[in-house]
Amino acid sequence: MSAPTTMRVFIPLSIRKRNGRPKIVPPADMVPDSDGGVDPHVLRAIARAWSWRRKLESGEASTILDIAQAADVTDRYVSRMIRLAYLAPAILEKLALERCSPAVSVKDLAAAAELAWKEQETAVFG
Structure with a gap:
């Protein structure tokens, strides 16, 4: 009798919503080889x-x-998101160059832009 030809592989992934879109999330104990960095939605919003x-x-x-x-968006959305252009230079450097992922959503990132530059880093990265 021959060996079975079917192999089953179980990969423990979960699906979570991030910025309204489903995202596949690896297990919490997995250490990635290279960090994927900042969510592209964050970089796109800043640009x-x-x-x-x-x-x-x-x-x-x-x-x-x-x-x-x-x-083709609302004026309220523009006025809320344009605040991202006024983030501290240190925050922008960490997001764009060092690819450090923020601990907050894009909406909270825009709200953090109203804080003083010294307070922004703790608000954005925790």
């Missing part, structure tokens, strides 16, 4: 905020409403 800030400063857009209409 978008800087783009909006440059448009306002250059005069390409005169109001937040102009930006919202061009981006």
